[in-house]
Amino acid sequence: MTSIGLSRYLSYDAKAIIYKEYGEPSEKIIVHDYKVESIKNDNEVLLELIAHPINPSDINQIQGVYPSKPELSVNLFNDESEVLKEASAICGNEGVFKVVEIGKNVKGFAQNDWVIPLFPNFGTWRTHVKLDMKGEAKLFNLNKENEKTKRFAEGNGGLSVNQAATISVNPCTALQMITKFLKLEEGDWVIQNGANSSVGKFVIQVCKNLKINSINLVRDKSSEENPQYLDELKSELKDLGADVVVSLSEAKEDRKLIKKLVKDVKENNTGKVKLGLNCVGGESCIPLIKTLDENGYLVTYGGMSKKPVILSTSSLIFKNLTSKGFWITRNNFQDPEEKQQTLDQIVHFYQNKQLVDAKSTHNIWKKGIAPSEVLALYQKALSNSSKNIVVYE
Amino acid sequence: MTSIGLSRYLSYDAKAIIYKEYGEPSEKIIVHDYKVESIKNDNEVLLELIAHPINPSDINQIQGVYPSKPELSVNLFNDESEVLKEASAICGNEGVFKVVEIGKNVKGFAQNDWVIPLFPNFGTWRTHVKLDMKGEAKLFNLNKENEKTKRFAEGNGGLSVNQAATISVNPCTALQMITKFLKLEEGDWVIQNGANSSVGKFVIQVCKNLKINSINLVRDKSSEENPQYLDELKSELKDLGADVVVSLSEAKEDRKLIKKLVKDVKENNTGKVKLGLNCVGGESCIPLIKTLDENGYLVTYGGMSKKPVILSTSSLIFKNLTSKGFWITRNNFQDPEEKQQTLDQIVHFYQNKQLVDAKSTHNIWKKGIAPSEVLALYQKALSNSSKNIVVYE
Incomplete structure (x- = not known):
């Protein structure tokens, strides 16, 4: 993360793994390099990637054979970069981010809390996301406090990177x-x-x-x-x-x-x-x-x-x-509240050591590496048949 | 029908098609010849067969391969006849009877009304049935009056023999x-x-x-x-x-x-x-x-x-x-009320000429014929591949 300007108005060097047309993921993915500006209104949060898995459904989605498809839409990042003159989508449905900036109207979240998207087609294969939190719930806070779960000082709810990145599916x-x-x-x-x-x-x-x-x-x-x-x-x-x-x-x-x-x-x-x-x-x-x-x-x-x-x-x-x-x-679209209750229960199981998460291969995305290195990292992870997680650190 | 004694205390020459063990129907069915006495209490009705179909499920039941099996039970007719010293069951699940005698506590039925059993394993292949009507509903009156159906003078609800005999399945x-x-x-x-x-x-x-x-x-x-x-x-x-x-x-x-x-x-x-x-x-x-x-x-x-x-x-x-x-x-066992509502609707459709019943071969069981003739009639009907109905007249 490189910061430019005043501490309240930063600009983040961001990258996203996107595709402009359906096909074999290793051939179709592109690294898109862009800037994300600090939040400007009190309903926004700015998130930074911690980790995301590479799921079979993500791969099928890029192939164009998965029934839940993100729109291949223009102006995905609201900028003028050349790659986005054509329709594009960001890869990935599952993953964990941490809260970097937080608007004062946003309740139930604190800086450094680990959060996961509540809806599919979120585009989790990206380093930064700016999100308007007005309206329906968009994120689940893994560190939230309720009758089952307790608030952890670390912001991660007591979960490991692996557990947090793969809790949703x-x-x-x-x-x-x-x-x-x-x-x-x-x-x-x-x-x-x-x-x-x-x-x-x-x-x-x-x-x-x-x-x-x-x-x-x-x-x-x-x-x-x-x-x-x-x-x-x-x-x-x-x-x-x-x-x-x-x-x-x-x-x-x-x-x-x-x-x-x-x-x-x-x-x-x-x-x-x-x-x-x-x-x-x-x-x-x-x-x-x-x-x-x-x-x-x-x-x-x-x-x-x-x-x-x-x-x-x-x-x-x-x-x-x-x-x-x-x-x-489908179930998450139809019943977002049930999704949150389910997550509460799974977080509770993890906190009580009642669940063991699956073994996986971690692919470390070092902050600041060149787009070509990022692309190589994803191409390698995609060709690996074991369960793969990309960790941004 | 032969009557003996006073008009209020009749005895009916009855016959039932029964089986004592599972096997091929034409080999295993037996004609049981017995007497049915007039009703003795005010909750009883005495019914006489009008007609019943021979359904594939009846055949499978005699073969012993149908999941809904009548108990092969002794004293089925409450008499001492030799054939019933061994366990027996009466064939048939579907059919229409008419009310011959009726106890004064029995509401919603009149003499000559056409009725069908509401529950399976009734044993419809018999000329006479005496039934205690106390407790749960046991018969559906095809001639009943409600918001949909009207009361017909003839007792048959306006239905043909064919329609009435095969309405239930x-x-x-x-x-x-x-x-x-x-x-x-x-x-x-x-x-x-x-x-x-x-x-x-x-x-x-x-x-x-x-x-x-x-x-x-x-x-x-x-x-x-x-x-x-x-x-x-x-x-x-x-x-x-x-x-x-x-x-x-x-x-x-x-x-x-x-x-x-x-x-x-x-x-x-x-x-x-x-x-x-x-x-x-x-x-x-x-x-x-x-x-x-x-x-x-x-x-x-x-x-x-x-x-x-x-x-x-x-x-x-x-x-x-x-x-x-x-x-x-199963549905009839689980929801007998739904069965009655369904019958109301089907009777209504028939009365309004909105349903055409299936063509079928009628096998006439002349009253008073010898047991050997009855047996021959059933054996012939069972060997016939078209839809068969036995009509008692």
């Missing part, structure tokens, strides 16, 4: 899917496939925190390369709180295995298997549907196998199953 | 599916496959009566034997009130055909395609899912192709589709 997806569709009682069961996905691991932990039992199906195709793979995966998921972990092959071989394991785990449990969470599709849905009790819900939030969801007619008619989809972006 | 299924899951506005659209099934034809007519438009998909595999088949079917369904009729092959060949046809039919229609009704399964679900608008419902009530329901992951997640099953038996 995966853990919120897990919690909302578990609480939104039907009322689960303590002792009830959730069954999921793709249990070792990022969301799946949060599902396990959220279930444990809410005293709900979880049955976790995993794909075991990596076992050929590493014979220990399945055992290691099982203990990893059990350490997170999984009650039952079964591979899809095991479930297919012994169709009564899940029932047996459920009985072993909880001898006197009378809870019902009410909710199935599917992020795989195809035949991995079958054990979910077979295990679900009458009136159960099968909720689909992904399709890792690229195969459709298959439902037997008799389970729909005679077991009265309901099959729904879940998309957190 | 197919037309009620159509009406409840159209009204239960979401609020359709006038001008909205329903899309269905299997549109030429019995329920499908009622769906067309109910939609027309409620000013809802219908898109009707039919299978055209019979076209090879009869080249006129599809054209004839299309005009039959259009005569019933169908707005659009398309064969599955036509829909597959031209994926935009349904949209074009919808546009042709209603130039200024702004209604949405909100509800899809599936009784086929497999790939016949695809045009339904593709045509449904955001937040639409796909309701499955049958699986004629014996293939499961296939849902694309993206339609569930991004179009927010809901897939549910519908089973009228």
Whole structure:
């Protein structure tokens, strides 16, 4: 950050990762170099990036294949720079910023508080944002004080960079899917496939925190390369709180295995298997549907196998199953208040050490580096298949 | 009917079609010959059969493969006849009876009124029933008077034998599916496959009566034997009130055909395609899912192709589709009042000539014939693939 002029009227050297047309992200992203002026009215805040993840949905959005698209609009930064004579959008939907300047009408935020955007298409891949806070809520303060969370001196609510940067999508997806569709009682069961996905691991932990039992199906195709793979995966998921972990092959071989394991785990449990969470599709849905009790819900939030969801007619008619989809972006648009309640709960879980966040590769964006270096950093991060986070420091 | 003794204390020669174990209906059904005594208390009614259909669900119930099973219980007729020393059940769930004797505490019914059972597993394949009417509602009076229906002198509510015998399942299924899951506005659209099934034809007519438009998909595999088949079917369904009729092959060949046809039919229609009704399964679900608008419902009530329901992951997640099953038996158990309201509406439609009932083969059960003749009659009716109704006269 370079400051010019008086302390109350600074100008920040800002950069944003933008795209002017849809296509392969590594080819289409551009680093846009610009200035952000100090806030001029009392309703504004000025934010600086702390970190953002690179999510599959961000990539799909740049490719133009994601249903939630930012408008490719001109004058995105309200300046005259050449690149913006054509329509452009800023990449990124998730990330954490800190409050740098704050107008005196803005309530509930203090300087250095860590904040995250409440709405999608925010454009999180940028170093600075100036935002008018009038009207509907636009930011969630990770350091806010309420009955569940407490105010931390550091401004980060006690969260790590990793936790704060990735709080908005995966853990919120897990919690909302578990609480939104039907009322689960303590002792009830959730069954999921793709249990070792990022969301799946949060599902396990959220279930444990809410005293709900979880049955976790995993794909075991990596076992050929590493014979220990399945055992290691099982203990990893059990350490997170999984009650039952079964591979899809095991479930297919012994169709009564899940029932047996459920009985072993909880001898006197009378809870019902009410909710199935599917992020795989195809035949991995079958054990979910077979295990679900009458009136159960099968909720689909992904399709890792690229195969459709298959439902037997008799389970729909005679077991009265309901099959729904879940998309957190839609849910946030439709119910922004629920989004804030969900975030409160996740912050509370993190503060109480009741959630472990996913491991990720950190890509450090050193302040002041040249646009070409920034571009190289993003191109490398995009080509990396593990979970990537860009940290601005 | 043979009467013995005083006119107030009659004994009726009764017969029931029963089964003692599950299996192929034509082999397992038995004609049970017994007496029914006149009513003895003021809460009772005594009913005589008018007619009942032979439904696929009745057959599946005798086979033991239907989820709603009557208890195979002893003393079904409260007598000591030999056949009932073993557990038995009476066949049949749907049918119309007339009131022969009526206790003076029984309100809302008169002698000769046509009545139908309100609950499943009633055992409709019998000539006489004595019923205690205390407690929950057990019968629906087709001749009842309310704001919609009027009282007919004949006792039949103005309905034909065919209409009365088959009112409870197919037309009620159509009406409840159209009204239960979401609020359709006038001008909205329903899309269905299997549109030429019995329920499908009622769906067309109910939609027309409620000013809802219908898109009707039919299978055209019979076209090879009869080249006129599809054209004839299309005009039959259009005569019933169908707005659009398309064969599955036509829909597959031209994926935009349904949209074009919808546009042709209603130039200024702004209604949405909100509800899809599936009784086929497999790939016949695809045009339904593709045509449904955001937040639409796909309701499955049958699986004629014996293939499961296939849902694309993206339609569930991004179009927010809901897939549910519908089973009228469950619905009747859960909401008997809704059943009565539905029957009111269907009676009203019939009285106003707004519904045409399905063609069916009538099998006449002449009163007084020998048990062997009754058995032969049922065995023949069961082997007949068309829609069969047994009429007792």
